[in-house]
Amino acid sequence: MSHIREGLRPGGRSARVQIAIHKAVNELITQIGSDAITVPMIANHAGVTPTTIYRRWGDLPTLLADVSLQSWQPETPPPDKGSLKADLYHWFEEFVDEMSSGPGRQVLKDVLASQQKDQTARCCGFTLQQVQHILQRAKERDDRSIPTVDDILDGVIGGLIYRIIFLQEPPSVDHLHRMIDRVLLMARADQEQS
Amino acid sequence: MSHIREGLRPGGRSARVQIAIHKAVNELITQIGSDAITVPMIANHAGVTPTTIYRRWGDLPTLLADVSLQSWQPETPPPDKGSLKADLYHWFEEFVDEMSSGPGRQVLKDVLASQQKDQTARCCGFTLQQVQHILQRAKERDDRSIPTVDDILDGVIGGLIYRIIFLQEPPSVDHLHRMIDRVLLMARADQEQS
Known part of the structure; x- marks a missing residue:
């Protein structure tokens, strides 16, 4: 299974496609729940081909995990509480x-x-x-x-x-x-x- | 989600159905792998209706987990190594x-x-x-x-x-x-x- 390609050039074609696909997943999760989502649905919603998704993520669980983790990345270091x-x-x-x-x-x-x-x-x-x-x-x-x-x-x-x-x-x-x-x-x- | 019914009367109809379904799952896993299995496939293989499966286990992941755990139950207490x-x-x-x-x-x-x-x-x-x-x-x-x-x-x-x-x-x-x-x-x- 291939690694997810990270470090995309911001604003590049690849980065824009990734953003569109992540956005489609988040919208579909809100609309129908993550258990009902399929790759063709996401592709259709994001305006890409299913192949684009399979090529980058390999399979649906990996894409869902990638989207989940994106929102889970800590934004700030842990606060300093003195000790x-x-x-x-x-x-x-x-x-x-x-x-x-x-x-x-x-x-x-x-x-x-x-x-x-x-x-x-x-x-x-x-x-x-x-x-x-x-x-x-x-x-x-x-x-x-x-x-x-x-x-x-x-x-x-x-x-x-x-x-x-x-x-x-x-x-x-x-x-x-x-x-x-x-x-x-x-x-x-x-x-x-x- | 309902609990899996345990403590079935051995040899009773219910216990026999459960054994047939577990056996069907194990055979299908060997034949086609667990990712490709569906409830209708299991039902067909075990000679029961899909409803029987949904009624007892609720969904496919729960049935697969039940079958996995069945084979994982320890058979003997841990050996005595002296201390x-x-x-x-x-x-x-x-x-x-x-x-x-x-x-x-x-x-x-x-x-x-x-x-x-x-x-x-x-x-x-x-x-x-x-x-x-x-x-x-x-x-x-x-x-x-x-x-x-x-x-x-x-x-x-x-x-x-x-x-x-x-x-x-x-x-x-x-x-x-x-x-x-x-x-x-x-x-x-x-x-x-x-």
Whole structure:
């Protein structure tokens, strides 16, 4: 399966076609829901041939995941709440709210249905970049015991997403704080040992 | 969406119909692949009406998830390797191998496509029951610091599954052992504090 072509020249023919197709998908989702959409419908609505769509995205689930993720890209870095712990608490509270909302669950569903490594990696790329930003800020504050992105993935993100998609029940705020506290505690223990 | 009716009388009409439909799905998956299957095809192959299928499962993704999960149900309790740590190492090494294999990823895909709480909860129910079995055995061995199922979910299972479905890269055995070690260490710290 081919990669989605990124980095199109803005305003170029290819970029305009992509914008038209994304717009058609969003309009059709509003009108008839994403389960009823077909590639010929999107092509017709966007004024392109189905081949154009298949050539760029490969299949419908990949296109739907691409459109979902486009709207999910974070626009700003995580707000500075004064400390690593406060930054993580704040950012993950919003993350849980967003991912367990209707649109958040739809993004997860679209991305997982596509089964494209491009899409799934892009989806967690957004999350890991934001976490990286928080950890980098902690370094600049001269915090001494900072967990790694992998620590946060294994100790916070994985459990949250598992609870949202499998148990279909997001953790409570207290539970979330406990997960974050544990990762911070382990980082402190690792730092004291070294 | 209705629950799948479980606990059918073995040998009853309903149970026989269910077996015929599951068999038809498995045969069609082998013949044409799961992406090409339709409800009328399954009905025709099993000698039932499509209505029978819709009445019991609601939709095709739910039926496919049900069939996937049927073959995924653990048949034996986790083997006894002599200690809690050895039991967890052994069981999770197999779990990672299975879930990141082709059939394992297909089960995850089918279950997530169904988006039915019944199916997703049943899927993680299998996992959590096996973990519970290991923890119960540790209690019987008089281990003093035993993590909870929630600790294992947050500290091991979530991260593993996230890595498999989003990063599409299972953790190394060393990484897996480190995740388990951390959960055991935290349980020990909790026990010493209390």
